[in-house]
Amino acid sequence: MALSILNNIPSLMAQNQLAITNQSLQQTLFRLSSGSRINSGADDAAGLAIADGLRANISALTQSARNASDGVGALQVADGALAQVTSLLNRAVTLATESATGTVGDSQRVALNSEFTAIKAEIDRIGTNTTFNGTAVFSATPTSIYLSDGGLSSTVSVTTKALSSTGLGLGAYASGALALTGLPTANDTVTINGTAYKFVAAASAAGEVTIGSDVASTLANLKAAINGTDGINTANADVVAGDVSGGSLTITAKVAGAAGDNITLAASLTGNVGGWVDGAATLTGGADNGDLSTAATAQAALTVINNAIADVASRRGDIGASINRLQAAVNVIKNQTQNLSAAEDGIRAADVGQEVANMAKYQILTQTGIAALAQANSMQQSVLKLLQ
Numbered sequence: 132m133a134l135s136i137l138n139n140i141p142s143l144m145a146q147n148q149l150a151i152t153n154q155s156l157q158q159t160l161f162r163l164s165s166g167s168r169i170n171s172g173a174d175d176a177a178g179l180a181i182a183d184g185l186r187a188n189i190s191a192l193t194q195s196a197r198n199a200s201d202g203v204g205a206l207q208v209a210d211g212a213l214a215q216v217t218s219l220l221n222r223a224v225t226l227a228t229e230s231a232t233g234t235v236g237d238s239q240r241v242a243l244n245s246e247f248t249a250i251k252a253e254i255d256r257i258g259t260n261t262t263f264n265g266t267a268v269f270s271a272t273p274t275s276i277y278l279s280d281g282g283l284s285s286t287v288s289v290t291t292k293a294l295s296s297t298g299l300g301l302g303a304y305a306s307g308a309l310a311l312t313g314l315p316t317a318n319d320t321v322t323i324n325g326t327a328y329k330f331v332a333a334a335s336a337a338g339e340v341t342i343g344s345d346v347a348s349t350l351a352n353l354k355a356a357i358n359g360t361d362g363i364n365t366a367n368a369d370v371v372a373g374d375v376s377g378g379s380l381t382i383t384a385k386v387a388g389a390a391g392d393n394i395t396l397a398a399s400l401t402g403n404v405g406g407w408v409d410g411a412a413t414l415t416g417g418a419d420n421g422d423l424s425t426a427a428t429a430q431a432a433l434t435v436i437n438n439a440i441a442d443v444a445s446r447r448g449d450i451g452a453s454i455n456r457l458q459a460a461v462n463v464i465k466n467q468t469q470n471l472s473a474a475e476d477g478i479r480a481a482d483v484g485q486e487v488a489n490m491a492k493y494q495i496l497t498q499t500g501i502a503a504l505a506q507a508n509s510m511q512q513s514v515l516k517l518l519q
Contacts, residue, residue, distance in 0.1 A: 152496040311349065
């Protein structure tokens with residue numbers, strides 16, 4: 132090889148390799164100091180995209196778990212309130228039983244009825260003023276709990292139903308029967324206590340009722356829609372559908388006020404309405420179920436109070452089922468979060484043991500590289516010996 136002093140090729144090679152070593156050492160130090168294998172898109176572009184996507188999923192799932200936990204909290208508030216309502220109704224049973232006996236005088240019944248009135252007022256207060264995070268707990272409108280992983284999403288609909296003493300039957304009411312002489316026609320409507328129900332081939336939205344194969348099944352579908360048990364409609368807390376008998380459905384509309392209050396119901400059916408005229412029918416309310424002033428009314432109230440206790444127990448059962456469902460959703464979400472976090476960690480996190488080994492390697496290469504560069508620079512000095 133010819134001797135040359137214009138370019139020190141060994142020195143350039145040593146400098147280039149030293150620069151590469153320094154870059155690798157710097158990257159290793161970045162990973163050790165941050166704990167992350169990916170500190171920029173240049174480190175692993177595909178890995179960064181996957182890890183960021185997983186992190187977004189984890190964030191959405193974490194909030195979804197909080198949403199479900201908040202839903203559980205609201206339902207537990209409702210369950211606790213209903214437990215107190217049951218206690219109040221049990222006390223009402225005692226009062227009604229005492230008032231119904233002949234050994235109690237009228238003046239004593241006045242005191243018993245006064246306490247019963249206070250119980251009803253407290254039930255109304257619980258139904259109106261019980262809140263969770265500033266929102267009323269008892270409502271006929273379902274609450275949708277939104278769950279998502281950032282891509283796919285779903286909602287869990289929970290309903291506590293409105294709560295009032297009249298809604299539990301402890302008040303005046305109006306009653307009537309809807310009789311059909313044949314199947315309703317699609318888009319026929321019936322309005323009950325201000326809520327309109329439209330008959331359709333297959334119910335898919337609130338306010339719709341499926342036309343069955345016969346009159347009895349159609350009325351059963353209407354009953355389910357009124358009571359909010361068809362999975363589509365929400366319960367109207369002030370209307371209770373009674374038994375389906377032949378071609379007739381008995382409906383009781385509970386209203387606040389004194390005995391004899393009226394309520395208007397309307398039907399608009401194409402030639403198939405029996406018990407109601409095609410238009411508006413006014414039904415007169417029955418006796419007030421919330422009165423213990425006589426032995427007779429106390430005995431009647433006792434039956435209604437027991438029905439109210441059963442109603443509250445049924446509500447608590449529904450709420451308990453919803454709590455269990457939301458808790459199951461939380462468990463699944465936490466499992467997803469755990470596994471997605473592990474997947475993201477495998478992509479993003481630095482392997483500390485490997486990086487420490489790399490740091491030692493690059494530190495040694497840096498030192499040997501500097502030594503090699505020094506030797507490469509000293510090699511050019513041999514040309515001077517030719518000039519001596």
